[in-house]
Structures are given as C-alpha cells and as structure tokens.
Amino acid sequence: MTHINVLDPGASPLDYYGFELRRLREAANLTQRQLGDILNYTGSLVGQIETARKVPTVEFSERVDAALVTGGLFSRLVELVLRSQLPAWFRQVAELEVRAAEICTFQTHVVHGLLQTPAYVRAVLGVLDQSDLEDRTAVRLARQRIFDKAESPVFWLVLSEAALRQEIGGREVMREQLAHMLSFEDNPRINVQVLPFSAGAHPGTQGSFNLYRFVGDPAIVYTEGYGSGHPSANPDTVKDCSLRYDHLRAAALSLKDSAELIRRVMEERYGEQRLA
Template sequence: MTHINVLDPGASPLDYYGFELRRLREAAGLTQQQLGDILNYTGSLVGQVETARKVPTPEFSERVDAALGTGGLFSRLVELVLRSQLPAWFRQVAELQARATEIYSFEMGVVPGLLQTPAYARAVLGALDDTDLEDRTAVRLARQRIFEKEEPPLFWVVLSESALHQEIGGSETMREQLAHLLSFQSNPRINVQVLPFSAGAHAGMTGSFDVYRFASDPAIVYTEGYGSAHPSANPDTVKACSLRYDHLQAAALSLKASAELIRRVMEERYGEQLA
C-alpha cells in the first residue's frame, strides 16, 4: 500500500492547498494520474503539490479550478501560497507592491523583479543558490500579477544603463529580457527610462530604492540590504527620496530615447535584430 503523507492544513498556506487539492480530487473520484492527464501535467506533479513538496503556479491552479469546478478556490489560494513562500523579510514589501497605486523604482544594476523574464529571474536567483530554484522563480514571477488587476498600479522605472550591459544568464537570456522591456512601450502604466552612463554623477549613487504611493495611506520608501528590507514612512525620508527620484527622471533619457538605447544594446551586444 502506498504511503500517503498526512498534511496538517493549518500548518501553512501550502499545506492547506495540498490538503484541499487531495480532498477535492478524491471527492471527484480521480487518481493523481487521472487529474494530471486532465490538467496536462504529470500525476507525479499533482502528488508533489498534494504533499506540499511542490509550489503550485497560478496556471496550475486555474486548470484545477476548471477541472474540479471549484469556483476559483485554488486561484485564490495560490496567491496566499506564493506570498507565504517569499523570504520572510520580503513579505511586507510584496504586500506593499500589491496595495500600491503608484510604484516608482530606481535600479542600479539589475532589471527589477516586477519586469523580469523567467530565464532572467532564474539566473538572478540561482547565482549563489540553486536550491528549489524553479519554485523560487515561480514565486518571484507571481508578484507580476499585480499588473493583471482591474486597476493595476502605475509603475515607473529608472534603470541604470549598467543593467543593460551586465550579462545575466547569457546572451539569449539578455536578448529576451531587453525585448521584454521594449514590449511595454505601448503600455502607459509601465514606463522604463534608462539613466545613461553619460549622465555622470547622479542622485541615485547611494543605491537603489522604491517609492510606493497608496490611495489613502502615507507613501513609503523602500531600500534593501543583504537579506533585509527597510521600508520607511517617515515624511522627511519620503520627501527626500521623492526629490531624488525627480532628479533621476530628469537626468534619464526620455521614454522614446530609452527604448532606442535598449534596442541598440540588444542588437549590438547580444547579437539579434528585431524586425
């Protein structure tokens, strides 16, 4: 007889998800393999999710809801699951991003997580630790679902030119990532400006930071250390960083010129031309 892990549904959102998936699958009279066939996943993967050894994705959850007729239960649960899988120090930040109506980000050397492609995110996360890399990548990419909301936030990024040249994950990954940045040109709610090397000394030399603004709460400035988050609602800090961001936007290239630079770096450094 096959040993079946008994999950405590109160242990974590992941355990609760697995417990409910097994309960509803069995209520439908399906084996793991049969449900996997319906979902177009392996029965083994279904089993791993049911035993909390694999983090489900939003796509997996949507297919389960459709297959088992659960009225969107798993699509709602997966949001909690993915947030619970973030590093503890980052969970508050993810919640701020989910609630913000406006996000202003300055990044020194890497494309921000909210705009990363799967391959780029995998390369960044796996630089020093490849443990559970696929799950950690899925968790990071799930944060991008804030742009799928009925009223997504305004997201404005000032990106140092160095992020375009820092080759992360190889040429193909960088081509894909830069093409992804260009794909937002027609989206007025996601704006990418590049701060060129020619700007010289600039207002962001002390490091990357974000400013989150909300419909009815005070704005928050966020900076990050090694394994630690530093959000601050101090009015003086918010005022100073907002002014700093204004200067960065003024020093950066226009949206059109930024796109032209991204395209040029992609073609010249990473060897592929767009039609």
C-alpha cells in the same frame, strides 16, 4: 517527508492548498494519476503538491479549477501560497506592491523583479544557489500578476545603463529581457527610463530604492541589503527620496530615447553574431 494523512491545513497556505486539492480530487473519485492525466501533469506532481512538497503554479491552479469545477478556488489560493513562499523579510514588499497605486523604482545593476523574464529570474536567483530554482522563479514571477488587476499600479522604472550591459544569463537571456522591456512602449502604466552613463554623478549613487504611493495612506520608501529589507514611512525619508527620484527621472533619457537606447544595446551587444 510530510505524510499526506497528517497534513495540517492550518499549518500554512501551502498545506491548506494541498489539503483542499486532495479533498476535492477524492470527492471527484479521481486518483492522483487520473487527475494528472486530465491536467497534463504527472500524478507524481499532483502527489507532491498534495503533500506540500511542491509549490503549485498559477497555470496548474487554473487547470485544477477547470477540471474540478471549483469556482476559481485554487486560482485564488495560489496567490497566497506563492506570497507565503517569499523570504520572510520580503513579504512586506509584496504586500506593498499589491496595495500601491504607484510604484517608482530606481535600479542600478539589475532589472526590477516586476519586469524580469523567467530566464532572467532564473539567472539572478541561481547565483550561488540552485536549490528549488523553478519554485523560487515561479514565486518571483507571480508578483507580476499585479499588472493584471483591473486597476493596476502605475509603474515607473529608472534603470541605470549598467543594467542593460551587465550580461546576466548570457546573450539570448539578455536579448529576451531587453525585448520584454520594449514591449511596454505603448503601455502608459508601465514606464521605463534609462539613466545613461553620460549623466555622470546623480542622486542615486547611494543605491537602488523603491517608492510606494497609495490612495489615502502615507508613501513608503523601501531599500534592501543582503537578506534584509528596510521599509520606512518617515516623512523626512520619503520627502528626501521623492526629491531624489524626481531628479533621477529628470536626468534620465525620455521614454522614447530610453527605448531607442535599449533597442540599440539589444542589437549591438546581444544581437546575432556575424562572422567576418
């Protein structure tokens, strides 16, 4: 267990966050319990975050900033903390998401992480590993903050119909997830197209992939396997995947028809069960 008196603020973003939280709390002459009462959290949680044993959330950070009048310090720090908690092989992807002007992704079996709901995230991440599930869920959801930026990336998702019908987390979780995707119908910067089963063979049969496009920098293709990621800026690879993506988007349903299919699956497959 990390002892608070030997916490090294230079060890990691999480340690630095905890060190600063303790320093500013003590400067305000507050105990952990008193600060917890102000924030509507337990003093124990405050202590765990101060000793780098618990990952802070965005909401916790915003409340601390308001309570200790920090000028937004912890709201800025928490983004670094959450990004540092991603698996090492995935951190580069999070950086690409932050920098990208356009993100194009094709997904075969699950909804892309940037559009996942909290319950769906927990169901996906909890398979075979329930450890620190709430912290890992918060870390994944934090990536979605890129859509809150003044100039958010344009996001295109081509999603296999299989992902709509693969029941992850149960009926209610899936209903909520599909409803969440429908909530972007009028958002021109977040676009969802469904590749229906009727499309047959298609250019994405080799698997999911992402294309990241930037202002002034070469595009990058990203694929992943079990516990590993494979980014590539090779021009031939980028050209090939760009062509594949164009054909996938052409084979997919229109934005309007995709929304209709999502709505139909949501109601027919995950709607209220009626007794005969």
